[in-house]
Amino acid sequence: MAFPANPFKPTAGVMPPVLIGRDYVSLDFSEALEDGPGAPDRLMIITGPRGCGKTVMLTELGSIAKQHHWDVVDETASEGLCDRLIARITPDPSAISGASFRPTAFGFSLGEINIAPELRPLTLRDAMHARLNKLGKNRGLLVTIDETQDADQSDITAIATAAQHMFRDNAEVAFIFAGLPSLTSDLLNTKVLTFLRRASIKSLGDIPLDEVRTAFDSTIRSAGVHIDDGALDLATKATNGYPYMIQLVGYHIWREARRRADNTDNTISRTDVIRGIEHARAKLGEGVCAPIVSAISGRTLDYLHAMAEDDGPSATSHIAQRLGESMDYANNYRSRLIEEHIIKAVGRGKVDFAVPFLREYLRQMPDRNGIALR
Ligand SMILES: Nc1ncnc2c1ncn2[C@@H]1O[C@H](COP(=O)(O)OP(=O)(O)OP(=O)(O)O)[C@@H](O)[C@H]1O
Ligand SMILES: [Mg+2]
Structure with a gap:
């Protein structure tokens, strides 16, 4: 049997196969x-x-x-x-x-x-x-x-x-x-x-992962495509519950499986999932992170770059130091970024990214001239 058509819709404004969690x-x-x-x-x-x-x-x-x-x-x-x-x-x-x-x-x-x-x-x-x-x-x-x-x-x-x-x-x-x-x-x-x-x-916030998993399960398996539980978990986790990423991951793991020449029994393998997630991340960077970053002006963007130096939540005092600004001054950028839901406050004096994969995206951006962060 030919591999079925891809049901996922990673396109702005296009109805997904399952409208999850709403x-x-x-x-x-x-x-x-x-x-x-x-x-x-x-x-x-x-x-x-x-x-x-x-x-x-x-x-x-x-x-x-x-x-x-x-x-x-x-x-x-x-x-x-x-x-x-x-x-x-x-x-x-x-x-x-x-x-x-x-x-x-x-x-x-x-x-x-x-x-x-x-x-x-x-x-x-x-x-x-x-x-x-x-x-x-x-x-x-x-x-x-x-x-x-x-x-x-x-x-x-x-x-x-x-x-x-x-x-x-x-x-x-x-x-x-x-x-x-x-x-x-x-x-x-x-x-x-x-x-x-x-x-x-x-x-509209992130969608609980158990609901994402159930939706993946029904969309994939009801189309007659096989996926084992471990691969399904991996795909689910990679979405972070973010609706656009749900469609991207679904779409790209499907595509990897469909294009694999030795796929005679319509299976999405663990390798398909791993490769599909990589493609999904790259597309998310282009589709979501790039427009966010291009809509942000100089010092506010510097604030994000300073945050991206940390692997997890950043202390706002460290960010101010990296920017060479007073806390008060740096907090103006912080407030605006929080209001735009690009970053979020996590506990006392700490902030973290609110957009999935924005940290990774900022890190791989080419160095910007003339702005010393350190
Ligand atoms: N509840 C959901 N479950 C699964 N996928 C969803 C859900 N909501 C949206 N999507 C998918 O997420 C993507 C983005 O949806 P949509 O374009 O409606 O977002 P948006 O909030 O309007 O974004 P923007 O602010 O850029 O206009 C689409 O690919 C859509 O199919
Ligand atoms: Mg929209």
């Missing part, structure tokens, strides 16, 4: 849909570091809403967010003042839509009511916004204001905002958005 979020949301207007989980904020599964969670919650016969509008934050939402929600674009149209072969399509900022909350609210009226009884509308940390303050304010009114009107709507961990502090500290403080916050 049942509680799905359950909270399903119940909120059933409980009706006023249920707290109809307003959700999903946060977590890159690759923890925020986008696929939005997809999953969208499918749940569709099973309940709701309409779903997914948007990603970038310039013009609120106007785009209005354009996609309204059943009747001609009713929107500020919309322009361009002719097409079939009539007209909505072109640029440019609504005066002060009119946005009301226009969005009208659009949502019009959509709900068109949908009819017992149906609702879910709006999801991904990458919310990149949204304009004015867009978020307009959307939150409209959402607040929809909830007050007891409308069948739900809103889910997803973004990096800094999102919660940024959003919740803004005075206009006290409403968002009532959101149900789901912070």
Whole structure:
């Protein structure tokens, strides 16, 4: 029998073969849909570091809403967010003042839509009511916004204001905002958005290894591929419970096994696992560590390099020494890195990396000119 197709999906935003360890979020949301207007989980904020599964969670919650016969509008934050939402929600674009149209072969399509900022909350609210009226009884509308940390303050304010009114009107709507961990502090500290403080916050963390193992086991063995318990343990451990790494490890151990010429009985061997893990680590470096590192500026990056000199947690006093800075000064970088969930505080006066394999990645980076750490 030919080796089966690879079921793992190490690609941003692509649904994994098993969505591991997130049942509680799905359950909270399903119940909120059933409980009706006023249920707290109809307003959700999903946060977590890159690759923890925020986008696929939005997809999953969208499918749940569709099973309940709701309409779903997914948007990603970038310039013009609120106007785009209005354009996609309204059943009747001609009713929107500020919309322009361009002719097409079939009539007209909505072109640029440019609504005066002060009119946005009301226009969005009208659009949502019009959509709900068109949908009819017992149906609702879910709006999801991904990458919310990149949204304009004015867009978020307009959307939150409209959402607040929809909830007050007891409308069948739900809103889910997803973004990096800094999102919660940024959003919740803004005075206009006290409403968002009532959101149900789901912070997506690492997945317990026993659940990872069970999912690997069922995905691999149910496809008719053999793997022994020791090899399965090794693969499980290499993931650190990090969702993106789960897909990378699964994908690369599968690929090693599939490409091995002597593999006649569809087995993932221990050697396949060891080689697959190596490839997975390299890909993780490119896909996760490289973007994190490139988004960090000079001294903050030096802080990380200084941490990478240690094999385990670093004393913050040692880091300050290595940087040649005062503790107070070095702590500014520490706070920012903790807020971004790139590092974490572990016990008194110590920090450790919060992103798997970031230490190894930093160590193999070429030396940076002109920065003396020692
Ligand atoms: N619960 C899960 N179980 C198994 N794999 C998962 C889970 N959640 C996400 N993944 C996998 O992890 C990878 C990253 O998922 P996703 O793109 O949704 O993360 P993200 O948090 O949106 O990342 P980013 O912040 O970069 O947008 C994908 O390959 C996805 O299939
Ligand atoms: Mg995403």
